[in-house]
Amino acid sequence: MVQAVNPSSESILDMESLTADVVARAVKAGATDAEAVVREGDEFSVNVRMGEVETLKESGSRGLGLRVFSGKRSATASTSDLTSDGIRQLVEGAMALVKVTEEDPFTGLPDREEFGTVAGDLHLYYDDVYSLDGKQRIEWARRAEAAALEADPRITNSDGGSFDAATGRMVLANSRGFVGGYRTSYAGVSAAPLAMDANGQMQRDGWWSSARSFAHLDSPEDVGKEAARRTLRRLGARRVATQRVPIVFSAEVARSLVGSVFEAASGDAIWRSASFLAGKLGESIAAANINIVDDHTMLLGSGAGGYGTSPFDGEGLPSRRTIVVENGVLQTYLLNTYTARKLGMKSTHNASRGLAGTPGVGCGNLYLEPGTLTPEEIIAQIPAGFYVTGLMGFGTNTVTGDYSRGATGLWIENGQLTHAVEEVTVAGNLAEMFKNVTAIGNDLVFRSSVASPTLRIDGMTVAGA
Amino acid sequence: MTNPAASPISSHKRYFFEKFGITERLLERCLGEALSAGGDYADLYFESVTATALGVDEQIVKSASQGTSAGCGVRVISGERTGYAYTDNLGPERLLHAARTAALIASGPAKQPVQGFTEAPNADLYPVPLGGYDLDLAARLELILRADRAARAFDSRVVQVRASYSEELRRVLIAGSDGAYASDTQPLCRLNVFVIAKDGAITTKGSAGGGGRAGLEQFTGSKSPEGLAREAARGAILQLGAVAAPAGEMEVVLGPGWPGILLHEAVGHGLEADFNRKKTSAFAGLIGQSVASSKVTVVDNGTIAGRRGSLNVDDEGSPTQETVLIEGGVLKGYLSDKLSSRLMGCANTGSGRRESYQSIPMPRMTNTYMLAGDDAPEDILRSVKRGLYAVNFGGGQVDITNGKFVFSASEAYLIEDGKITAPVRDATLIGNGPEALKYVSMVGNDLRLDEGIGTCGKDGQSVPVGVGMPTIKLDKMTVGGTGR
Numbered sequence: 001m002v003q004a005v006n007p008s009s010e011s012i013l014d015m016e017s018l019t020a021d022v023v024a025r026a027v028k029a030g031a032t033d034a035e036a037v038v039r040e041g042d043e044f045s046v047n048v049r050m051g052e053v054e055t056l057k058e059s060g061s062r063g064l065g066l067r068v069f070s071g072k073r074s075a076t077a078s079t080s081d082l083t084s085d086g087i088r089q090l091v092e093g094a095m096a097l098v099k100v101t102e103e104d105p106f107t108g109l110p111d112r113e114e115f116g117t118v119a120g121d122l123h124l125y126y127d128d129v130y131s132l133d134g135k136q137r138i139e140w141a142r143r144a145e146a147a148a149l150e151a152d153p154r155i156t157n158s159d160g161g162s163f164d165a166a167t168g169r170m171v172l173a174n175s176r177g178f179v180g181g182y183r184t185s186y187a188g189v190s191a192a193p194l195a196m197d198a199n200g201q202m203q204r205d206g207w208w209s210s211a212r213s214f215a216h217l218d219s220p221e222d223v224g225k226e227a228a229r230r231t232l233r234r235l236g237a238r239r240v241a242t243q244r245v246p247i248v249f250s251a252e253v254a255r256s257l258v259g260s261v262f263e264a265a266s267g268d269a270i271w272r273s274a275s276f277l278a279g280k281l282g283e284s285i286a287a288a289n290i291n292i293v294d295d296h297t298m299l300l301g302s303g304a305g306g307y308g309t310s311p312f313d314g315e316g317l318p319s320r321r322t323i324v325v326e327n328g329v330l331q332t333y334l335l336n337t338y339t340a341r342k343l344g345m346k347s348t349h350n351a352s353r354g355l356a357g358t359p360g361v362g363c364g365n366l367y368l369e370p371g372t373l374t375p376e377e378i379i380a381q382i383p384a385g386f387y388v389t390g391l392m393g394f395g396t397n398t399v400t401g402d403y404s405r406g407a408t409g410l411w412i413e414n415g416q417l418t419h420a421v422e423e424v425t426v427a428g429n430l431a432e433m434f435k436n437v438t439a440i441g442n443d444l445v446f447r448s449s450v451a452s453p454t455l456r457i458d459g460m461t462v463a464g465a
Numbered sequence: 466m467t468n469p470a471a472s473p474i475s476s477h478k479r480y481f482f483e484k485f486g487i488t489e490r491l492l493e494r495c496l497g498e499a500l501s502a503g504g505d506y507a508d509l510y511f512e513s514v515t516a517t518a519l520g521v522d523e524q525i526v527k528s529a530s531q532g533t534s535a536g537c538g539v540r541v542i543s544g545e546r547t548g549y550a551y552t553d554n555l556g557p558e559r560l561l562h563a564a565r566t567a568a569l570i571a572s573g574p575a576k577q578p579v580q581g582f583t584e585a586p587n588a589d590l591y592p593v594p595l596g597g598y599d600l601d602l603a604a605r606l607e608l609i610l611r612a613d614r615a616a617r618a619f620d621s622r623v624v625q626v627r628a629s630y631s632e633e634l635r636r637v638l639i640a641g642s643d644g645a646y647a648s649d650t651q652p653l654c655r656l657n658v659f660v661i662a663k664d665g666a667i668t669t670k671g672s673a674g675g676g677g678r679a680g681l682e683q684f685t686g687s688k689s690p691e692g693l694a695r696e697a698a699r700g701a702i703l704q705l706g707a708v709a710a711p712a713g714e715m716e717v718v719l720g721p722g723w724p725g726i727l728l729h730e731a732v733g734h735g736l737e738a739d740f741n742r743k744k745t746s747a748f749a750g751l752i753g754q755s756v757a758s759s760k761v762t763v764v765d766n767g768t769i770a771g772r773r774g775s776l777n778v779d780d781e782g783s784p785t786q787e788t789v790l791i792e793g794g795v796l797k798g799y800l801s802d803k804l805s806s807r808l809m810g811c812a813n814t815g816s817g818r819r820e821s822y823q824s825i826p827m828p829r830m831t832n833t834y835m836l837a838g839d840d841a842p843e844d845i846l847r848s849v850k851r852g853l854y855a856v857n858f859g860g861g862q863v864d865i866t867n868g869k870f871v872f873s874a875s876e877a878y879l880i881e882d883g884k885i886t887a888p889v890r891d892a893t894l895i896g897n898g899p900e901a902l903k904y905v906s907m908v909g910n911d912l913r914l915d916e917g918i919g920t921c922g923k924d925g926q927s928v929p930v931g932v933g934m935p936t937i938k939l940d941k942m943t944v945g946g947t948g949r
Contacts, residue, residue: 053546054547056569061551061552395873424895
């Protein structure tokens with residue numbers, strides 16, 4: 001059943017030599033240093049709605065990004081044209097732009113001795129993601145939706161079920177001798193049903209499973225049933241009065257709080273003082289039982305590499321595991337080469353690299369370590385509170401820490417979940433919220449690169465009617 | 466640079482013919498291939514984008530970048546089904562391969578012939594540089610250096626300033642099996658200023674931006690580098706003294722311009738035809754019914770010259786238009802593309818848009834705004850006993866199925882006894898789309914469109930949009946602060 005089926009069967013480029021060639025051409029054109037990245041990917045997706053195929057998409061694309069240095073000046077360029085002519089224009093364009101920029105004493109590639117790649121197979125690529133034929137892929141999408149539609153008579157409509165697969169390949173090379181590359185694969189199945197209550201009120205929710213290997217996906221039936229359960233529990237939602245109560249963030253939404261800590265501890269925010277965590281290195285920023293880890297080398301229980309696993313970072317430094325917060329104390333900032341130099345520190349190998357622009361700071365598998373309580377046990381301890389299962393909007397300010405977002409979920413009364421809640425906000429300040437974490441769940445599951453167990457946070461305000 | 470003597474259409478088209486060797490014969494062959502398995506309709510969307518960005522940071526021109534991409538998306542519609550394939554290689558073999566891949570959404574013999582192309586006259590909403598695209602980088606650098614200087618000069622508590630300029634030129638060529646044949650060259654630029662202010666232990670941020678589908682001459686007045694820089698710095702300094710935002714339901718006054726994001730979230734998305742065709746929108750079946758106070762009229766207008774959300778033709782080659790969404794509080798119509806208009810029997814409003822050649826088009830907004838009313842803004846504020854006056858916002862989001870929407874205030878003040886008092890910290894406002902505008906009790910005479918900063922996301926696709934509004938008063942809305 002496992003076989004390599006690559007829909008983009010056109011001439012396979014020797015990506016490593018192409019990338020190295022682009023670097024060499026830039027150096028020949030006068031760059032004192034250069035770095036190139038080539039990405040190639042293909043995707044398949046099908047959405048089935050009310051039992052019929054709605055959209056079906058299949059394609060592939062490539063891209064090339066180049067960063068050039070002229071002493072302490074730098075510029076970047078990218079193109080989708082990988083012909084010899086396209087590459088010539090790319091190099092010329094980048095070299096013309098580098099004359100426009102000014103000297104920045106902190107810019108430049110990492111030092112030679114810093115480069116490297118994690119040894120061994122990180123299990124990032126499985127050729128079985130395209131093992132289903134076209135009809136079977138449609139069937140997976142159809143089954144996920146059907147399981148949701150059949151779950152309950154109140155499920156009356158649907159945004160569909162879907163099946164996706166993708167593979168990608170990237171190569172990074174630079175003028176200081178680094179050349180590295182890796183392949184990745186992805187498969188996913190999802191369902192998004194709508195439910196209607198007796199009053200005609202509609203609710204929509206969804207669920208999905210994704211994996212690097214097709215063999216690691218949950219069944220479409222499991223995905224559809226869970227999507228239905230999550231949709232049905234939103235029926236009858238109402239507002240609650242404005243009040244201050246304990247908030248329980250379910251694991252799926254708590255992960256965004258962990259993401260905010262990462263963002264606030266990222267080098268770019270820190271050197272600008274544009275973060276509520278600036279200057280807090282070595283200080284207590286969270287409750288004493290909180291540990292946050294950023295692991296770029298992790299394998300999942302399935303044996304596959306994590307969603308945030310890679311052999312090297314966006315600048316060619318070997319991936320590593322970094323403890324960000326230990327016993328509530330901020331242990332490190334998250335740095336790429338530039339932000340590390342700005343702060344007089346060493347890179348934590350957190351460079352992220354797209355095709356265009358300069359490297360940013362990105363996380364690997366970022367998670368808050370689990371505690372011992374089940375989510376039910378956490379809820380059982382609360383006389384009145386709000387179990388949040390959905391968040392809306394962009395109300396997170398990592399400069400001031402101010403946090404205010406739309407929320408949906410279930411109301412807690414006497415330790416039990418009662419009715420669904422909607423059209424309310426939850427608000428606080430991230431600096432205080434992490435100190436007010438009073439319970440940590442045991443339910444850490446990696447469904448994407450950022451994960452958290454259920455978290456109880458006290459002292460926040462619910463605004464509603 | 467514009468050259469009014471040359472016909473814009475032929476020049477847009479000629480670009481693809483000359484640069485990529487596309488011919489009308491090839492377009493017809495691809496469309497024929499796309500319909501070879503029995504599809505009802507097919508179209509080709511050729512796109513070529515050149516983008517340039519410059520950034521000044523810590524008074525140093527630190528970044529300069531450029532990017533080019535080109536590709537073609539082939540779409541085939543068969544009943545309610547859409548097949549889609551794209552390629553970034555515009556050679557005939559790859560185009561025909563993409564057409565054959567998309568064709569497989571249908572199964573059967575070809576039944577629909579390819580119609581002869583009919584080129585509609587293009588509107589001319591934005592200046593189009595002809596020939597090459599040699600940017601005067603020095604003039605663009607000057608804009609961000611001026612912004613940097615002005616922001617630093619604003620207040621000694623401004624400790625970080627970043628200013629950036631970005632510009633893209635998108636060329637499109639669209640050919641449909643129904644004879645649709647359109648081409649366009651769409652410029653878009655933007656100037657942004659980002660400021661950090663610090664006073665003792667308090668650090669705050671402020672930002673401002675502006676732009677549109679026009680040349681550098683647009684960066685004057687409130688959109689001048691100095692105007693935007695002052696606005697960003699003022700916002701950051703103001704936040705240094707902000708108090709906790711209130712929590713709960715209260716009277717809310719929204720200032721003119723960008724707060725029109727309320728309309729985009731509360732009603733705009735819910736009126737996109739695809740959601741209503743599938744009956745997944747809280748607005749489904751409400752045409753002809755009252756969804757807002759009688760003072761509220763909302764339109765979506767893609768035909769305003771130079772605006773960020775405007776287009777001569779949409780991404781299906783249909784001309785854009787002004788569409789009345791709500792008139793005197795009554796829901797009038799949906800925003801539709803070709804697919805939904807055919808399946809629902811409603812008018813195609815020229816709202817079919819896509820992020821790029823890699824994306825399937827769907828109904829989207831252009832510039833969405835509320836028409837002006839009669840009230841003086843001062844009278845509106847004076848009428849409020851206790852409430853919130855919000856004049857600037859970050860992003861917003863809506864759940865179109867239950868209608869709940871949020872948008873986040875980044876500059877807002879308490880109103881006490883008709884007077885603006887303390888600035889408040891960031892807070893999210895939340896409401897219910899089909900209900901919220903029923904509480905609009907006053908509409909100002911000061912309609913303003915935003916400065917050209919909006920980007921709308923739907924199904925993972927981002928497109929530039931505009932919003933606008935006069936000052937309005939909502940008798941109640943929930944404010945998500947932490948204060949009393």
